[in-house]
Amino acid sequence: xxxxxxxxxxxxxxxxxxxxxxxxxxxxxxxxxxxxxxxxxxxxxxxxxxxxxxxxxxxxxxxxxxxxxxxxxxxxxxxxxxxxxxxxxxxxxxxxxxxxxxxxxxxxxxxxxxxxxxxxxxxxxxxxxxxxxxxxxxxxxxxxxxxxxxxxxxxxxxxxxxxxxxxxxxxxxxxxxxxxxxxxxxxxxxxxxxxxxxxxxxxxxxxxxxxxxxxxxxxxxxxxxxxxxxxxxxxxxxxxxxxxxxxxxxxxxxxxxxxxxxxxxxxxxxxxxxxxxxxxxxxxxxxxxxxxxxxxxxxxxxxxxxxxxxxxxxxxxxxxxxxxxxxxxxxxxxxxxxxx
Amino acid sequence: xxxxxxxxxxxxxxxxxxxxxxxxxxxxxxxxxxxxxxxxxxxxxxxxxxxxxxxxxxxxxxxxxxxxxxxxxxxxxxxxxxxxxxxxxxxxxxxxxxxxxxxxxxxxxxxxxxxxxxxxxxxxxxxxxxxxxxxxxxxxxxxxxxxxxxxxxxxxxxxxxxxxxxxxxxxxxxxxxxxxxxxxxxxxxxxxxxxxxxxxxxxxxxxxxxxxxxxxxxxxxxxxxxxxxxxxxxxxxxxxxxxxxxxxxxxxxxxxxxxxxxxxxxxxxxxxxxxxxxxxxxxxxxxxxxxxxxxxxxxxxxxxxxxxxxxxxxxxxxxxxxxxxxxxxxxxxxxxxxxx
DNA sequence: GCATAAAATGTAAGCGCTTGCATTTTGCAT
DNA sequence: ATGCAAAATGCAAGCGCTTACATTTTATGC
Numbered sequence: 173x174x175x176x177x178x179x180x181x182x183x184x185x186x187x188x189x190x191x192x193x194x195x196x197x198x199x200x201x202x203x204x205x206x207x208x209x210x211x212x213x214x215x216x217x218x219x220x221x222x223x224x225x226x227x228x229x230x231x232x233x234x235x236x237x238x239x240x241x242x243x244x245x246x247x248x249x250x251x252x253x254x255x256x257x258x259x260x261x262x263x264x265x266x267x268x269x270x271x272x273x274x275x276x277x278x279x280x281x282x283x284x285x286x287x288x289x290x291x292x293x294x295x296x297x298x299x300x301x302x303x304x305x306x307x308x309x310x311x312x313x314x315x316x317x318x319x320x321x322x323x324x325x326x327x328x329x330x331x332x333x334x335x336x337x338x339x340x341x342x343x344x345x346x347x348x349x350x351x352x353x354x355x356x357x358x359x360x361x362x363x364x365x366x367x368x369x370x371x372x373x374x375x376x377x378x379x380x381x382x383x384x385x386x387x388x389x390x391x392x393x394x395x396x397x398x399x400x401x402x403x404x405x406x407x408x409x410x411x412x413x414x415x416x417x418x419x420x421x422x423x424x425x426x427x428x429x430x431x432x433x434x435x436x437x438x439x440x441x442x443x444x445x446x447x448x449x450x451x452x453x454x455x456x457x458x459x460x461x462x463x464x465x466x467x468x469x470x471x472x473x474x475x476x477x478x479x480x481x482x483x484x485x486x487x488x489x490x491x492x493x494x495x496x497x498x499x500x501x502x503x504x505x506x507x508x509x510x511x512x
Numbered sequence: 513x514x515x516x517x518x519x520x521x522x523x524x525x526x527x528x529x530x531x532x533x534x535x536x537x538x539x540x541x542x543x544x545x546x547x548x549x550x551x552x553x554x555x556x557x558x559x560x561x562x563x564x565x566x567x568x569x570x571x572x573x574x575x576x577x578x579x580x581x582x583x584x585x586x587x588x589x590x591x592x593x594x595x596x597x598x599x600x601x602x603x604x605x606x607x608x609x610x611x612x613x614x615x616x617x618x619x620x621x622x623x624x625x626x627x628x629x630x631x632x633x634x635x636x637x638x639x640x641x642x643x644x645x646x647x648x649x650x651x652x653x654x655x656x657x658x659x660x661x662x663x664x665x666x667x668x669x670x671x672x673x674x675x676x677x678x679x680x681x682x683x684x685x686x687x688x689x690x691x692x693x694x695x696x697x698x699x700x701x702x703x704x705x706x707x708x709x710x711x712x713x714x715x716x717x718x719x720x721x722x723x724x725x726x727x728x729x730x731x732x733x734x735x736x737x738x739x740x741x742x743x744x745x746x747x748x749x750x751x752x753x754x755x756x757x758x759x760x761x762x763x764x765x766x767x768x769x770x771x772x773x774x775x776x777x778x779x780x781x782x783x784x785x786x787x788x789x790x791x792x793x794x795x796x797x798x799x800x801x802x803x804x805x806x807x808x809x810x811x812x813x814x815x816x817x818x819x820x821x822x823x824x825x826x827x828x829x830x831x832x833x834x835x836x837x838x839x840x841x842x843x844x845x846x847x848x849x850x851x852x
Numbered sequence: 853g854c855a856t857a858a859a860a861t862g863t864a865a866g867c868g869c870t871t872g873c874a875t876t877t878t879g880c881a882t
Numbered sequence: 883a884t885g886c887a888a889a890a891t892g893c894a895a896g897c898g899c900t901t902a903c904a905t906t907t908t909a910t911g912c
Contacts, residue, residue: 179654179655181897181898181899182898182899182900183898183899191861191862192861192862192863193862193863193898193899193900194861194862194863194864194900194901195860195861195862197899197900197901198860198861198900198901201900205859205860205861206860206861207859207860207861207908210860210861222651222654224627224630224631225631225898225899226572226631226633226897226898226899227568227571227631227632227633228567228568228569228570228571228572228577228632228633228897228898228899229568229572229867229897229898229899229900230568230898230899230900231567231568231867231899232566232568232569232572232866232867232868232869232897232898232899232900233866233867233898233899233900233901234867234899234900234901235867235900237568247587247593247596247597248590248593248594248597249590249593250588250589250590253587253588253589254588256587257587257588257614260614269613269628270613271611272612273610274597274600287564288609290564291564291565291566291567292567292568293566293567293568311562314519314562315519400795400799429799433798433799436801455589455740456796456799458773459740459769459773459796459799459800460799460800461776461800461801521867521868521869522868522869522870523868523869531891531892532891532892532893533868533869533870533892533893534870534871534891534892534893534894535890535891535892537869537870537871538870538871538890538891541870545889545890545891546890546891547878547889547890547891550890550891565868565869566867566868566869568867568868568869569867569868569869569870569897570868570869570870571869571897572867572868572869572870572896572897572898572899573868573869573870573871573896573897574869574870574871574897575870575897853912854911854912855910855911855912856909856910856911857908857909857910857911858907858908858909858910859906859907859908859909860905860906860907860908861904861905861906861907862903862904862905862906863902863903863904863905864901864902864903864904865900865901865902865903866899866900866901867898867899867900868897869896869897870895870896870897871894871895871896872893872894872895873892873893873894873895874891874892874893874894875890875891875892875893876889876890876891876892877888877889877890877891878887878888878889878890879886879887879888879889880885880886880887880888881884881885881886881887882883882884882885882886
């Protein structure tokens with residue numbers, strides 16, 4: 173139809189349809205404010221010209237982008253994938269577009285990404301965890317960007333959030349391990365600094381130990397970033413201690429899988445020689461042999477609810493709630509009684 | 513510093529610094545066109561006011577966004593994660609921002625996403641695979657959006673691309689299987705329709721069979737979407753055939769892992785009772801027991817090279833090359849001789 | 853048919869930024 | 883000091899869209 177390189181604008185459509193640009197705009201944004209006959213005609217022209225509204229111009233004029241940004245620590249492993257997928261689907265259903273970026277667990281990168289997304293006109297932001305510089309929250313408030321925090325929950329928080337209680341969940345898992353008879357437990361934790369989820373999980377184990385009359389200071393902890401390989405290395409280090417731990421708890425499933433693989437390489441049987449637990453219950457947990465005992469995090473529901481809440485928040489429908497979701501203990505083959 | 517809800521604009525900065533908006537703009541974009549003294553003063557004001565340029569306005573005025581869009585079939589599993597990560601890093605180093613969206617392997621969704629990214633002003637696009645409606649390519653050309661195709665390679669193609677030869681790679685893998693002595697092979701393929709990678713891999717196996725004097729029409733094929741669970745189900749179906757296949761080749765590692773898990777559940781030993789192969793060599797391949805025989809795809813390099821090529825292309829540095837990368841056969845425990 | 857309210861459409865003022873061109877400053881050679 | 887080219891800065895016209903407000907058309911009740 174069109175004869176070359178010119179990108180059609182609203183103006184072109186208006187001229188071709190013999191109406192004003194306002195009418196064309198209304199056909200696209202508030203179709204019910206335009207009489208059917210006009211609308212049909214305009215939309216036909218839109219189609220014929222292959223018109224696509226210019227996003228930047230629209231954002232500038234409307235001060236609204238229908239865009240939500242999500243900033244996650246990493247895309248490399250599956251921890252956030254499923255939740256984000258659900259988030260994205262729910263958003264799409266509400267007419268919003270999702271922009272994702274990752275930080276590699278680096279606070280400065282996150283700050284940069286937040287600015288970038290805000291500059292891009294994101295109407296709302298999904299952030300993982302609560303721990304970050306107050307100036308960031310101030311900035312977000314100042315720019316009136318609706319912000320929701322996910323993957324974590326804390327009763328006292330005033331920030332709108334959809335999450336789960338990392339502390340309680342890990343405590344429950346640790347209790348299950350202790351109930352199996354384990355007394356010498358080791359922890360392979362994700363990096364604690366600046367990661368409130370990892371910190372809460374660590375504290376959860378310590379509390380469980382205390383509650384069962386064990387000394388939390390006896391818990392050896394190795395901190396490492398969330399990669400399979402690191403889980404393996406940490407496992408090997410922990411198993412060299414005397415007396416040897418009978419159970420290794422891991423900050424997430426990825427680390428746990430790394431630990432399991434290394435156990436196999438070291439000729440240790442799981443769970444006969446050593447029990448291993450994870451956290452998250454991602455797909456991986458059921459792929460390995462034996463299947464991994466872990467804490468199931470309701471990723472999909474979290475993503476879905478987060479989308480709903482965030483949209484409500486920025487559309488002013490809701491004042492912003494703090495929602496807690498439940499985790500579920502998944503007892504599987506990787507946890508057994510300690511060797512006798 | 514600032515007293516409330518107003519978002520500072522270029523104008524505010526200009527006024528506060530006692531210069532024109534043009535000068536402020538130049539301080540930000542072409543600092544060497546501004547004398548040092550002015551620049552220092554302006555940047556101080558920028559800092560003090562917490563000014564962030566409005567992306568939409570900038571895009572509209574400059575017709576350039578320094579944004580690259582990538583549209584991948586799925587984020588759910590790790591197939592594209594690593595390559596994308598490398599792509600993103602290389603892009604970042606060149607001063608570009610990456611926007612990612614996924615399609616769930618649905619062509620219409622992809623078309624929609626392409627339009628959305630173009631409307632958002634993406635300077636360039638990374639697309640997976642070549643198979644798509646010509647009108648999409650026409651649209652992209654018309655809008656002069658630099659487009660690069662990845663994950664696939666075909667000598668004749670005129671579209672700039674960075675990829676590997678799916679056909680040859682799978683043929684090599686199939687030859688390795690046949691060389692082990694397997695004569696009854698089954699294939700669990702990803703959905704073929706609209707997926708040129710899956711189609712090429714399928715054809716590669718058939719060619720290998722032919723070349724070894726076997727009838728490619730004897731190859732039972734189950735098509736399914738790339739999910740662990742589906743790999744398992746397909747495996748079970750294939751193994752119910754008489755005579756039973758001695759080797760199951762899979763369209764990717766995710767399907768293969770599903771097959772391995774199901775084999776275990778069915779009481780079949782790998783590779784003693786049945787051999788299984790994958791494709792991609794994602795992390796998963798080395799996590800399972802036994803480790804998976806698969807074809808290593810140079811994801812990271814592909815991402816990196818794609819970023820370089822795409823930037824060169826849209827900056828006019830390069831006319832757009834077609835680059836082929838090599839895959840590497842990874843023979844591991846999951847492939848053995850057929851049971852005798 | 854006519855007045856009047858309601859619905860549909862048009863007019864035009866921005867939104868915040870970049871950039872070609874005009875103007876002012878500066879640096880230097882004379 | 884003076885003149886002149888080069889460097890620095892300012893001016894102002896858009897970029898493509900939305901939307902308050904003004905105007906025109908249509909529908910309604912008598």
